[in-house]
Amino acid sequence: MAGTDFHLQSTPTAGNTGPLTGVHLLITRPVMPASRTAARVAALGATPYVFPTTIIEPPADGVPLAAALADLPRCYAAIFVSPSAAEMTLAPLGAAPRKLPLGLHVYAPGPGTAEELAARGVEAVEIPESSFDSEGLLALSSLQAAAVNGKRIVIFRGDDGRELLREALTARGATVSAVTAYHRRAPNTPPTGLLELLRGGQLNAISAMSSDAISHLVPLVPAADRPARLFNLPVLASHPRIAATARAAGFHQVIETPAGDAGLIATLLQRADSELPHH
Incomplete structure (x- = not known):
């Protein structure tokens, strides 16, 4: 747990x-x-x-995460940076598999995170075609400036995640929110x-x-x-x-x-x- x-x-x-x-x-x-x-x-x-x-723990303040989930219908994309991001973001939605808003692009940096999302009822997850990391995600055509300019994107991550995704997508014209879905620490x-x-x-x-x-x-x-x-x-x-x-x-x-x-x-x-x- x-x-x-x-x-x-x-x-x-x-x-x-x-x-x-x-x-x-x-x-x-x-x-x-x-x-x-x-x-x-x-x-x-x-x-x-x-x-x-x-050790993975819920964020100290769960309000931003709840607000981000409520705002998903107005977003172009949601990016889950790790299996723990998928687990801790979607856990508050309940045990039954829940579908994310229709039309929302859902991204994972690799097959492990995509598997966690699938286990929680999230289908059609987009993953990189090259390297399984932030750089690979940023190479996808659906995350280029022509696709994301003026769009809202939310990144679900840990409390000390890399800034590359947020900075690069912001530079491409997107409005990006980086939301802390979990806290990690040594045991x-x-x-x-x-x-x-x-x-x-x-x-x-x-x-x-x-x-x-x-x-x-x-x-x-x-x-x-x-x-x-x-x-x-x-x-x-x-x-x-x-x-x-x-x-x-x-x-x-x-x-x-x-x-x-x-x-x-x-x-x-x-x-x-x-x-x-x-x-």
């Missing part, structure tokens, strides 16, 4: 075999998408451990289970699907444990920016993957036998 710190959780795989048997994967995503990732890799024989290094839960896994040598890979996943993970591990127990683990990073963050933090082996669970799994299947140490 959003707003709760979680202790390390593992997904039992007793008797479960498959092409990823022997892969012991630390999943650092927020708990809702992490649970889906864990189930998918476990189905292929991996042993996933869920330790969300980013307060003592990482006891995580440290036991690291010190026991039980992990052989880390999945990182945000830069926060790395920047929040490293301080949780005592400095004395980082060189031999943390930084020698391969990091599967779903974007070049995340990979750069991991390298700058001190990780020695950083593997860039395509976006989302599909990209993670494809990379694991390709590299599990040759590049990941097995247990």
Whole structure:
């Protein structure tokens, strides 16, 4: 549940075999998408451990979000910057799938966010054709100046999101509102289970699907444990920016993957036998 710190959780795989048997994967995503990732890799024989290094909470002031939702019928487009943005924006609308206003362009930067929107009843989500990020969104024809000039666009994001989308769309003539849909922070839960896994040598890979996943993970591990127990683990990073963050933090082996669970799994299947140490 959003707003709760979680202790390390593992997904039992007793008797479960498959092409990823022997892969012991630390999943650092927020708990809702992490649970889906864990189930998918476990189905292929991996042993996933869920330790969300980013905790997702509602914004301190929910009035701007409520106002933005009420204003959607007057908008040209809504952009959800992450799965958490989709989850936390649409959760107040209730458990039943809700349709957004007819004719509203709905955008996601990649397949993971589009999947979260689809799970909440939002169809016809537009995603980039090139890179799965803000730059990819800005390359779409329906977000060029000819399409957005004079139009209203709302961006649902975290409280410290990048300004690129807002600034670029404003420069193209749109009236853009950047609305805080959630707050993210590092966990307060003592990482006891995580440290036991690291010190026991039980992990052989880390999945990182945000830069926060790395920047929040490293301080949780005592400095004395980082060189031999943390930084020698391969990091599967779903974007070049995340990979750069991991390298700058001190990780020695950083593997860039395509976006989302599909990209993670494809990379694991390709590299599990040759590049990941097995247990």
